[in-house]
Amino acid sequence: MKERYKVVVVGTGKRGMHHAAAFQANPRFEVAGLSDVDEARLNAAAAKLGVAAKSTDPRRLAESVRPDVFCFCTPPSVRTDLVRAGIESGARLIAMEKPVALSSTEGFEIRRLLEGSGVKAVVSHQHRYGEHYRKVKEAVASGALGRIHTVYGTSTGWMMHMLSHLVDYVRWYNGEADAEWVMAQAAGRGKLTDLHPSPDYIAGFIHFANGVHGVIECGAGAPDVPEVDYWWRKCRIGAQGTDGFAEVLTGGGWRMVTKEGACSGGGSMNYDLDMPPYIQEMADWLDDDAKVHQCNFGSAYQGFEIMMAFCRSAAEGGQVALPLASGGDELEMLRAAVPQRKVLLAMAANAKEYPS
Numbered sequence: 001m002k003e004r005y006k007v008v009v010v011g012t013g014k015r016g017m018h019h020a021a022a023f024q025a026n027p028r029f030e031v032a033g034l035s036d037v038d039e040a041r042l043n044a045a046a047a048k049l050g051v052a053a054k055s056t057d058p059r060r061l062a063e064s065v066r067p068d069v070f071c072f073c074t075p076p077s078v079r080t081d082l083v084r085a086g087i088e089s090g091a092r093l094i095a096m097e098k099p100v101a102l103s104s105t106e107g108f109e110i111r112r113l114l115e116g117s118g119v120k121a122v123v124s125h126q127h128r129y130g131e132h133y134r135k136v137k138e139a140v141a142s143g144a145l146g147r148i149h150t151v152y153g154t155s156t157g158w159m160m161h162m163l164s165h166l167v168d169y170v171r172w173y174n175g176e177a178d179a180e181w182v183m184a185q186a187a188g189r190g191k192l193t194d195l196h197p198s199p200d201y202i203a204g205f206i207h208f209a210n211g212v213h214g215v216i217e218c219g220a221g222a223p224d225v226p227e228v229d230y231w232w233r234k235c236r237i238g239a240q241g242t243d244g245f246a247e248v249l250t251g252g253g254w255r256m257v258t259k260e261g262a263c264s265g266g267g268s269m270n271y272d273l274d275m276p277p278y279i280q281e282m283a284d285w286l287d288d289d290a291k292v293h294q295c296n297f298g299s300a301y302q303g304f305e306i307m308m309a310f311c312r313s314a315a316e317g318g319q320v321a322l323p324l325a326s327g328g329d330e331l332e333m334l335r336a337a338v339p340q341r342k343v344l345l346a347m348a349a350n351a352k353e354y355p356s
């Protein structure tokens with residue numbers, strides 16, 4: 001066990017800066033190097049954080065710094081090369097952003113690289129640490145909802161941004177049970193050219209091995225959450241059981257109805273609150289193999305396969321069995337299959353436009 005773990009952060013945009021600041025605020029970590037292909041952005045980040053070692057070449061930086069933690073927060077198209085660079089630098093843990101990859105072929109390769117190296121990895125589904133998110137988890141675990149039969153999640157944000165989050169949290173509320181199959185539909189081509197390429201709207205069902213069903217809607221056709229004013233926080237995720245339900249609104253607290261009656265409470269997505277425990281669990285896992293990080297890659301990967309299976313089902317029709325038996329390019333499948341018709345919005349009058 002080391003007193004301080006050295007970290008390299010690659011990508012100094014919004015999420016890279018969140019990560020770097022949270023590592024710096026934790027005495028168990030030292031941000032020892034920064035990388036970004038955008039030199040001006042890199043220089044500004046290095047000056048702001050007071051980090052001397054920097055490079056526009058993440059691999060060279062990691063080779064010279066030899067970090068314990070290789071963290072990258074780059075656009076979804078930049079994944080496999082950085083996983084390789086992290087492993088080859090000798091890092092013991094790779095911290096990456098969601099989504100895991102843009103295709104199951106790439107996801108298979110990332111999993112193969114990580115499993116072959118034995119390097120630990122985590123994926124940033126840090127909403128789990130929100131007090132309102134945890135309240136729903138506690139309600140499920142307490143038995144107050146009876147036997148859980150349905151978990152659900154909706155988000156007005158589009159797939160490559162938000163489906164990874166939704167699936168992770170419904171899996172969490174369902175005790176991380178294995179998924180056996182999914183079936184989904186997709187509409188709208190507007191976001192297939194986005195940096196987070198997605199159909200405008202995707203919706204489907206997940207059948208879990210424990211008999212619970214997941215119901216998911218993500219994108220422009222998903223229901224509004226009028227209680228929440230900010231587009232990216234209009235997510236509603238919850239669990240229904242024989243004795244009641246509990247749900248979280250990403251930007252609007254939690255609510256619950258059980259045999260005892262109805263109750264509700266506060267909480268809103270907040271990076272300042274969610275990042276510190278996410279980062280601390282990395283130190284705990286590095287210190288002790290038994291203290292597995294709850295956002296570990298293995299768990300996130302199962303959610304990623306569900307997302308890819310949704311795309312395959314939407315493109316090809318019918319049920320898709322899990323785990324996936326072979327890799328593929330699910331976005332290409334969607335580009336070939338999603339109808340040309342414009343997607344119909346389901347937003348309330350306060351947010352008619354689908355943002356670009």
Ligand SMILES: NC(=O)c1ccc[n+]([C@@H]2O[C@H](COP(=O)([O-])OP(=O)(O)OC[C@H]3O[C@@H](n4cnc5c(N)ncnc54)[C@H](O)[C@@H]3O)[C@@H](O)[C@H]2O)c1
Binds near residue numbers: 013037
């Ligand atoms: N977990 C969450 O809640 C959450 C929230 C927002 C975004 N994200 C995810 O985080 C990731 C990054 O998003 P962001 O909002 O920080 O994006 P961003 O555009 O603000 O930052 C990305 C940075 O990566 C740099 N970059 C690109 N390619 C690179 C390369 N090959 N080597 C080094 N640097 C490179 C870019 O120059 C940019 O500075 C995305 O995958 C996104 O989906 C997660």
